[in-house]
Amino acid sequence: MDLGFLRPLYESDTxxxxxxLDTSRSTRDADKEIELRWRHLxxxxxxxxxxxxxxxxxxxxxxxxxxxxxxxxxxxxxASDGQLLAxxxxxxxxxxxxxxWLPIPDVLPVAIDRGRHLPYVLVALDRVNAHxxxxxxxxxxxxxxxRDLTGKDLHxxxxxSRGGPGNLGGYNGRFPGKQVAQDLWRENTAKxxxxxxxxxxxxxxEVIFVGGDPEAIAYLRDxxxxxxxxxxxxxVAGGRGGPDAEERLHEAAAEALRxxxxxxQEHVAAEYYRKLAHDQAxxxxxxxxxxxxxxxxxxxxxxxxxxxxxxxxxxxxxxxxVGVHSNDMDDPNTAFRAPASALMLRSAVMSDSGFTELRENxxxxxxxxxxxxxxxxx
Numbered sequence: 001m002d003l004g005f006l007r008p009l010y011e012s013d014t015x016x017x018x019x020x021l022d023t024s025r026s027t028r029d030a031d032k033e034i035e036l037r038w039r040h041l042x043x044x045x046x047x048x049x050x051x052x053x054x055x056x057x058x059x060x061x062x063x064x065x066x067x068x069x070x071x072x073x074x075x076x077x078x079a080s081d082g083q084l085l086a087x088x089x090x091x092x093x094x095x096x097x098x099x100x101w102l103p104i105p106d107v108l109p110v111a112i113d114r115g116r117h118l119p120y121v122l123v124a125l126d127r128v129n130a131h132x133x134x135x136x137x138x139x140x141x142x143x144x145x146x147r148d149l150t151g152k153d154l155h156x157x158x159x160x161s162r163g164g165p166g167n168l169g170g171y172n173g174r175f176p177g178k179q180v181a182q183d184l185w186r187e188n189t190a191k192x193x194x195x196x197x198x199x200x201x202x203x204x205x206e207v208i209f210v211g212g213d214p215e216a217i218a219y220l221r222d223x224x225x226x227x228x229x230x231x232x233x234x235x236v237a238g239g240r241g242g243p244d245a246e247e248r249l250h251e252a253a254a255e256a257l258r259x260x261x262x263x264x265q266e267h268v269a270a271e272y273y274r275k276l277a278h279d280q281a282x283x284x285x286x287x288x289x290x291x292x293x294x295x296x297x298x299x300x301x302x303x304x305x306x307x308x309x310x311x312x313x314x315x316x317x318x319x320x321x322v323g324v325h326s327n328d329m330d331d332p333n334t335a336f337r338a339p340a341s342a343l344m345l346r347s348a349v350m351s352d353s354g355f356t357e358l359r360e361n362x363x364x365x366x367x368x369x370x371x372x373x374x375x376x377x378x
Contacts, residue, residue, distance in 0.1 A: 018106035022093035041099040048101035053082030134199035151188030193223035212239030295351040303365030
């Protein structure tokens with residue numbers, strides 16, 4: 001995963017307040033529950049020295065935007081010097097409400113959540129109609145693109161009269177109407193393919209989910225291949241045919257997306273373990289630190305479990321530096337301590353490293369490692 005979207009958070013040269021909050025709205029008292037959670041975090045931030053203007057900027061943003069949607073989700077907010085730096089709606093509530101006041105932002109929950117929610121396109125189609133929907137990488141109440149398409153049907157076309165001498169009727173013969181119908185379905189799906197290609201480009205989709213008529217799906221695949229669209233296409237249950245079919249389609253797409261994300265993480269993890277055996281990766285916090293500090297990390301792997309997360313040292317002037325001791329910094333007198341994940345992710349962002357969540361048997365882990373740009377030194 002590209003961490004570039006986090007780079008603006010590091011432009012502030014003053015301390016940053018980071019808030020990760022459960023903003024789920026699945027009960028009647030949701031607003032009150034969110035208010036109580038925020039009040040507790042505000043008090044915690046105030047005790048850490050956060051200024052009133054920054055606290056007020058956060059308070060105005062708590063529970064706003066897409067986090068007001070019904071259902072379970074969370075919100076991450078960042079503010080500094082009285083200004084809101086960014087807000088991110090999380091597809092899942094954070095493991096626990098958390099607030100920090102540090103020289104750098106605490107971004108791990110955002111990175112973890114972004115890695116679990118990929119942009120995708122969902123297509124429901126039959127041989128005449130289609131519904132194309134595009135969803136961005138960030139959760140939102142509305143899709144980025146939503147288009148209903150209606151193609152041509154056989155109404156008013158006398159397909160039987162189009163046969164010539166020697167054509168045989170029936171399914172075992174050269175039924176002329178069958179070819180006319182297939183040409184029409186291909187024409188319809190060619191138009192759908194154009195809209196799918198546009199939708200993929202709009203959200204930079206990493207996968208396309210399709211449900212509906214099998215023959216129409218086959219034609220759509222052919223049309224997308226002709227347009228050199230190499231985005232993976234996965235079939236899901238449901239499609240067109242009423243609310244029940246559409247509901248099944250969305251449920252199947254959500255499950256397929258989870259599986260697709262997990263497969264991607266497993267692929268990176270497999271590469272990581274394979275490269276460990278050839279000194280092209282490192283495992284553990286301390287072996288990873290010098291690789292980060294030398295900008296030699298291609299992909300940083302961090303588990304989401306922070307229960308026993310250590311504190312490390314960072315530099316205010318050299319953002320890629322991170323170490324176990326203050327003497328590891330360029331200026332020990334100005335060095336500061338922060339959670340390991342916050343410092344390691346800052347280093348990864350500023351050295352253009354990628355990121356992947358590291359899991360253990362499908363569950364959050366405490367592990368940390370890195371795939372290197374170059375082999376480790378002996």
